[in-house]
Amino acid sequence: MRCTMAQEKISLNAVLRQTIWAKQLTTEQMARVEADTVEQCVPKGGYICRKGEQVDAWIGVIDGLVKMNNLSPEGKSVTFTGVTAGGWFGEGTLLKQETRKYDVVALRDSRIARMPAKTFMWLLDTSLPFNKFLLMQLNERLGQFIGMVEFDRLLDVDARVARCLAALFNTHLYPGTNTLLQISQEEIGFLSGASRQRANQALQVLERAGLLKVDYGGIQILDLDGLRRFSN
Template identity: 80%
Template sequence: MNPPKSQSQPLLRDVLRQSIWAKGLTPEQMARVEAETVEAFVPKGGYVCRKGEPVDAWMGIIEGLAKMTNLSPEGKSITFTGMQAGAWFGEGSLLKKEPRKYDVTALRDSRIARMPASTFQWLLDTSLPFTHFLLMQLNERLGQFIGMVEFDRLLDVDSRVARCLAAMFNSHLYPGANPLLQISQEEIGYLSGASRQRVNQALQVLEKEGLLRVDYGGIHILDLDGLRRFQA
């Protein structure tokens, strides 16, 4: 059961209409999307989707924060990316018609939009702007994952935390991100593979560099390009 929504929470219909991919849809296409897309609630720590399950929907985050992970052959948890409100994911598995290759878990209580696979495929067949959006989405995701390999293998913790925060501001994957990033140090730790205490130290370093300011309720990003380039 979905928890009741307060007046301040965005409606699913409004989130759909404000999505980048919706801007090129016809009124008829938008009407079908609104009629067939549903909302699900996932509590903190719960699975948004699981590795190996059939992929029956394209998913978007209405509210909340989630991480995409997998296990290495040695049993180590590998985080591919964090995803905040506005992110849509799962198009690769839908296009390849294969079981899901990763887990997505909620780092806080999250509201998830689920567009049925049949609706997704219909948009792909009938909307050229939607197809163009997906090409950009796949290209941005590829670039993000290539960066994550470098970030995991080559960078120290301070730099990993900087890149982790900067990655949350990809204008295509996460449109509408606010300079005040409402994320906890524990959540940053989950995404960057560091302890909360080590994240705290890294944030102090980045704050001294003038790249961010740790505020009550979140982290205020002051120099996004600086975060992207930072290397200790």
């Protein structure tokens, strides 16, 4: 897929320099990251990576929205999380040197950065700040997944949608998120495990509660703490 003009406005190197983990790299380290990292444009519905493949890169979302999910033998889809612009993922699988345990699919046309595994491991060996970043990343991801198991089992759909939206405001995992979420009701349904129609009903409930406002093409978050606490 060819990137659109909107996607081409910011160069890959400029995006890399703006990441949290790059801010304390040395000039030499940053030069290698820029030389080795490549970009890929994936259309809506396309696979960024597939379950069972050998992991060869650490992956970042420059622009767009992706989901990590699996299909059961019966064909039921289970979504683990969504990753918005500014988020990076796959470090756990790289560290364990395993095959990938999940699919990653673009929910909209997305621009993706791929840092080769060798470069990733070299940063681990040469950069203490990068190691500290990854410790935080893994800790935040673990907390996110524990929370998802909890609200998937204990909360109704309205509360699941509220927590799903709130989870996109983790400043470490998704530093590029602002209070106007450019996300569709269909995408919210994918991320929260609900149909588009049921996600729409949940958004109406949350809007009446004064937690958000549904606008054309996006959702304005009015009370983030309220979303995090919301429960029926």
